[in-house]
Amino acid sequence: MSWSYILRRIVFLFFVIWVTSTIIFFIPRISARNPVRERLAELSRMTGFTPVDLEKIIAAYNEKFGLNKPLAEQYVDYMSGVLRGDLGPSLAKYPKTVWSLILDALPWTIALLFVTTLISFVLGNLLGAMTAWPKSPRWVKALMGPMMMLQGVPPYLLGLLLIFFVAFRLKLLPINGAMNAGTVPEFSLKFILDALRHQILPAVSMILSSVAFWALGMRGMGVTIQGEDYVNFAEHKGLSSSVIFRDYYVRNALLPQVTGLALAFGSVITSGVLIETLFALPGLGSVLGQAIAQNDYFVIFGISFFIIIAVTLLMLIVDIIYPLLDPRIRLNTK
Amino acid sequence: MTTLAVNPSSVAAFQPPSRGVLAMRYLRRNKSLGIGIALLVFLTLFSISGHLLLNVNKMAYPLAVKSKMPPDPGCLFDSTKQLNKNCLVLGSDFYGRDLFAVMARGLAQTAQIGALAGLIGTVVGTVLGFIAAYFGGVIDAVIRALTEVLLPIPVFLIQVLIAGAIDKKLVTVTTMALIVVLLAWMGPTRVIRAQVLSMRERMFVNVAKLSGMSNLEIIFKEIMPNLLPFLGSSFVGQVFAAIFASFGLAVLGLGPLREPLIGNTLYFAQYQAAIFNGWWWWPLWPSLTLIMVFGGLTLIMVGLDEIANPRVRRSE
Amino acid sequence: MTNPVLQVIDLQVTYYTDSGRAKALDNVSFTLNAGEKLGLVGESGSGKSTMALAMMRMIKPPGRVEGGQVIVDGIDLVKLSEQDMLKARLSKIAYIPQGAMNSLNPVMRIGAQMMDAIRAHNPRMSRGEMTDRCMQSLESVDLKREVFKMYPHELSGGMKQRVCIAISILLRPKVIIADEPTSALDVVTQRQVMETINRVQKDLGAAVILIGHDMGLMAQSMDKVAVMYAGKLTELSTVQQMFTHPLHPYAQALIHSLPNLDNKGVLAGIPGLAPSLLRIPPGCPFHPRCNQAMERCKSVVPFLKQTPEGRWVSCLLYEEEAVKAS
Numbered sequence: 001m002s003w004s005y006i007l008r009r010i011v012f013l014f015f016v017i018w019v020t021s022t023i024i025f026f027i028p029r030i031s032a033r034n035p036v037r038e039r040l041a042e043l044s045r046m047t048g049f050t051p052v053d054l055e056k057i058i059a060a061y062n063e064k065f066g067l068n069k070p071l072a073e074q075y076v077d078y079m080s081g082v083l084r085g086d087l088g089p090s091l092a093k094y095p096k097t098v099w100s101l102i103l104d105a106l107p108w109t110i111a112l113l114f115v116t117t118l119i120s121f122v123l124g125n126l127l128g129a130m131t132a133w134p135k136s137p138r139w140v141k142a143l144m145g146p147m148m149m150l151q152g153v154p155p156y157l158l159g160l161l162l163i164f165f166v167a168f169r170l171k172l173l174p175i176n177g178a179m180n181a182g183t184v185p186e187f188s189l190k191f192i193l194d195a196l197r198h199q200i201l202p203a204v205s206m207i208l209s210s211v212a213f214w215a216l217g218m219r220g221m222g223v224t225i226q227g228e229d230y231v232n233f234a235e236h237k238g239l240s241s242s243v244i245f246r247d248y249y250v251r252n253a254l255l256p257q258v259t260g261l262a263l264a265f266g267s268v269i270t271s272g273v274l275i276e277t278l279f280a281l282p283g284l285g286s287v288l289g290q291a292i293a294q295n296d297y298f299v300i301f302g303i304s305f306f307i308i309i310a311v312t313l314l315m316l317i318v319d320i321i322y323p324l325l326d327p328r329i330r331l332n333t334k
Numbered sequence: 335m336t337t338l339a340v341n342p343s344s345v346a347a348f349q350p351p352s353r354g355v356l357a358m359r360y361l362r363r364n365k366s367l368g369i370g371i372a373l374l375v376f377l378t379l380f381s382i383s384g385h386l387l388l389n390v391n392k393m394a395y396p397l398a399v400k401s402k403m404p405p406d407p408g409c410l411f412d413s414t415k416q417l418n419k420n421c422l423v424l425g426s427d428f429y430g431r432d433l434f435a436v437m438a439r440g441l442a443q444t445a446q447i448g449a450l451a452g453l454i455g456t457v458v459g460t461v462l463g464f465i466a467a468y469f470g471g472v473i474d475a476v477i478r479a480l481t482e483v484l485l486p487i488p489v490f491l492i493q494v495l496i497a498g499a500i501d502k503k504l505v506t507v508t509t510m511a512l513i514v515v516l517l518a519w520m521g522p523t524r525v526i527r528a529q530v531l532s533m534r535e536r537m538f539v540n541v542a543k544l545s546g547m548s549n550l551e552i553i554f555k556e557i558m559p560n561l562l563p564f565l566g567s568s569f570v571g572q573v574f575a576a577i578f579a580s581f582g583l584a585v586l587g588l589g590p591l592r593e594p595l596i597g598n599t600l601y602f603a604q605y606q607a608a609i610f611n612g613w614w615w616w617p618l619w620p621s622l623t624l625i626m627v628f629g630g631l632t633l634i635m636v637g638l639d640e641i642a643n644p645r646v647r648r649s650e
Numbered sequence: 651m652t653n654p655v656l657q658v659i660d661l662q663v664t665y666y667t668d669s670g671r672a673k674a675l676d677n678v679s680f681t682l683n684a685g686e687k688l689g690l691v692g693e694s695g696s697g698k699s700t701m702a703l704a705m706m707r708m709i710k711p712p713g714r715v716e717g718g719q720v721i722v723d724g725i726d727l728v729k730l731s732e733q734d735m736l737k738a739r740l741s742k743i744a745y746i747p748q749g750a751m752n753s754l755n756p757v758m759r760i761g762a763q764m765m766d767a768i769r770a771h772n773p774r775m776s777r778g779e780m781t782d783r784c785m786q787s788l789e790s791v792d793l794k795r796e797v798f799k800m801y802p803h804e805l806s807g808g809m810k811q812r813v814c815i816a817i818s819i820l821l822r823p824k825v826i827i828a829d830e831p832t833s834a835l836d837v838v839t840q841r842q843v844m845e846t847i848n849r850v851q852k853d854l855g856a857a858v859i860l861i862g863h864d865m866g867l868m869a870q871s872m873d874k875v876a877v878m879y880a881g882k883l884t885e886l887s888t889v890q891q892m893f894t895h896p897l898h899p900y901a902q903a904l905i906h907s908l909p910n911l912d913n914k915g916v917l918a919g920i921p922g923l924a925p926s927l928l929r930i931p932p933g934c935p936f937h938p939r940c941n942q943a944m945e946r947c948k949s950v951v952p953f954l955k956q957t958p959e960g961r962w963v964s965c966l967l968y969e970e971e972a973v974k975a976s
Contacts, residue, residue: 012482012483013486016483016487019483020487020492023487023492024491024492024495027495027496028499029499030499031498031501145365148633149633150629151632152631152632152635153629156581156600160617160618161618161621164609164617168614229749229752230752230753230754232708232753233753233754235708235739236706236708236740236744237739237740237766237767237817238736238737238738238739238741239766239767243766247758247766251757251758252755252756252757255757266486267490269491273490274585277586278604288494289586292494292495292498292586293587295498295499300495300498304491304495307488308487308488311488327756328756328757328803
């Protein structure tokens with residue numbers, strides 16, 4: 001695999017990041033809402049105390065955050081800050097910085113999304129491969145029907161059903177939240193087990209719908225691969241069904257699926273945000289949701305930017321890994 | 335020279351079955367397509383009956399007077415209540431609305447969003463893909479570049495940002511459709527472009543050109559008919575993506591909150607901690623109908639895929 | 651020396667399709683001795699590839715082996731269990747596929763694909779022994795040892811075909827079936843591959859069945875030739891007999907249609923088309939196109955009969971002679 005290929009990909013992805021950052025910078029600012037004003041108004045409502053010089057305070061804060069400068073100048077200032085790693089302060093949760101908010105929420109999101117994506121990938125592809133293999137047991141093939149339906153249903157709805165049946169009716173698992181109400185996060189076994197218990201329903205909802213997606217894609221690949229001459233010849237060699245399944249069938253059908261993994265991480269963000277809302281998990285999605293409600297420019301940008309970087313980085317990793325897996329591409333740079 | 339002997343009388347007696355019968359037979363074989371269509375038909379009938387039986391325009395919207403009565407589970411499972419003619423079949427929500435009316439109207443509006451966004455997305459995608467492939471050169475390069483750069487962007491993120499930023503009053507069913515379609519057209523563009531490219535090279539286009547057909551004629555008479563299966567599946571795909579995205583936005587509270595969209599209903603249920611409070615029917619029935627919508631559309635997409643790509647047919 | 655290593659007796663294969671039943675093989679019988687080379691020719695759809703698949707027991711639904719025996723080295727393959735058949739493949743009867751381009755797993759090294767074949771039959775063999783066996787095999791098909799570590803896409807078409815041959819001789823089978831091994835290759839590579847097959851066969855003393863439609867190739871390398879038509883074996887003779895004095899009218903027409911240096915420019919074909927296996931004509935399947943057809947041919951089905959010289963033919967023209975001989 002040539003260096004020029006990697007370089008081209010990096011440049012392309014940098015370009016995508018830049019375009020997207022510009023878009024997410026400007027969108028929140030097209031609304032007429034001023035987050036500083038809203039926050040201060042909310043504070044005064046809550047405490048019942050309205051400072052006399054409210055307008056002056058608002059103006060001072062606007063000055064501090066540079067919100068009264070022309071948009072183009074704000075763009076340049078902020079972007080140069082971003083390049084240095086400074087994502088700015090949170091306007092609604094001042095003086096907390098955007099970075100600190102991201103870092104607080106990150107573990108919950110990574111734990112859920114990353115793990116469920118990997119589990120779905122492995123489980124789904126295996127299931128899909130078995131569904132298309134003629135020598136699989138009957139019940140595996142019968143799974144195809146319900147999987148086809150599941151594939152399109154947003155995890156949110158599945159989560160809702162699960163909450164209803166498992167948490168509400170059967171009372172087996174908690175309804176929502178990342179931990180039992182009132183618990184303080186600590187590094188004890190008790191806490192970890194409790195946290196895991198709370199992750200089960202969210203994880204299962206996400207896995208159910210993703211598994212279906214991978215399974216169906218793999219099944220399509222599987223049908224194609226089965227017709228290939230080398231699977232036939234493997235049979236002529238007298239290899240057992242399980243060996244052919246593993247070395248000739250799955251190994252070839254899995255390759256194109258890997259490219260889908262990068263895109264999957266992107267779409268998992270979508271369902272992730274919704275699931276976090278449903279289950280009241282304090283991950284990046286909820287923080288983003290709150291920031292949008294308060295039109296907190298910097299947090300909105302920070303989190304969205306972080307998500308985009310993460311997604312494009314994952315895409316790059318998959319781009320680099322794929323040639324390592326497929327020898328045909330790897331050695332073709334002669 | 336030997337020819338196969340055919341019995342002339344048997345040929346005359348053969349009557350092809352009517353189109354309708356052939357269609358039904360095919361649906362029975364292509365189970366995904368059949369079940370998918372059946373689900374959507376059921377939902378359409380459900381919505382229509384809701385509109386006919388109740389005064390939906392009044393009952394689906396929050397009452398002017400905020401009623402303080404707690405949500406009512408309805409008389410679907412409770413036979414004692416069924417004696418009372420005024421009982422609400424599927425119950426009511428926190429705001430006193432009849433859930434049946436809410437769902438009937440919500441489904442209709444969901445269909446509206448899907449159809450509108452689906453149509454726009456497919457048309458834009460087809461036109462762009464077509465132009466790019468047919469005329470090639472700089473135009474192709476530009477369109478391709480645009481598509482490739484916009485494709486990796488997590489679209490939902492942008493949609494959430496847009497929906498969050500615009501003035502609440504501006505959010506209606508129509509604007510939802512537009513937001514949703516803004517970044518959705520790239521899919522069909524790619525697919526149509528690839529198809530037209532492969533067709534352009536093929537012989538029948540060259541033959542048509544040689545026989546003197548004008549460009550426009552070639553486009554409509556030769557290429558279009560071959561694109562139809564892809565147009566069909568692109569359209570369904572766009573409808574699905576539109577409903578999926580608008581659902582996501584509504585559930586976050588970013589939709590047209592006054593309208594009884596199912597996503598909105600779920601948002602309010604979430605907001606009022608419905609399940610926590612035991613009002614399980616409020617989010618449950620709308621969720622089930624929406625699951626049917628998504629499931630049905632997915633099955634139709636799989637079914638269409640079987641038509642377009644015969645290799646995926648059941649290997650039994 | 652007659653030492654029958656392969657006996658096919660009354661093999662029947664039918665395909666049950668949506669459009670009806672197709673009789674792909676109709677009571678085909680023949681015998682092969684060790685070291686003999688049989689060429690199997692016929693038009694597309696005559697049943698020659700089906701024959702190969704049937705012998706390897708690779709007929710998949712909607713096809714079925716309806717009856718008959720395939721006896722290799724004393725064992726009837728048709729009656730074996732699935733497990734035993736797996737063991738028999740490659741070790742007793744091996745197959746060289748038609749399109750070698752795609753017959754090798756693109757993501758596995760050549761060596762790995764050879765080793766897994768050995769391992770499936772001899773799981774106890776040590777790694778070193780298996781590698782040695784593979785290297786020997788590669789040498790006998792004239793490939794360098796380095797090929798062991800390479801991937802299929804790094805090899806040319808001819809090399810890939812020779813790898814397939816190398817794989818087929820790994821376990822020293824008694825019967826080797828080569829299904830049109832040279833069809834997709836250029837003439838020079840064709841010669842290489844044919845020479846390889848010949849050499850390998852001589853080393854092993856195996857019987858070879860070469861399936862193809864290139865009569866010239868058959869004449870050069872084979873001992874006997876069998877002609878198939880519409881699922882039936884029409885004639886089986888030695889190469890000498892077939893090319894100088896073919897018996898069956900179809901075989902005669904085939905030989906006659908071969909371009910001849912003497913009457914350049916004059917090409918003779920066989921009028922008509924081969925019948926679809928779904929609608930085989932009654933009686934002798936060839937009678938509609940036969941220039942020596944008799945009235946009886948339309949209704950009576952000829953069976954394979956042996957002539958006094960030891961040739962086999964299924965044609966009513968020779969019924970009386972065969973009756974006289976027995």
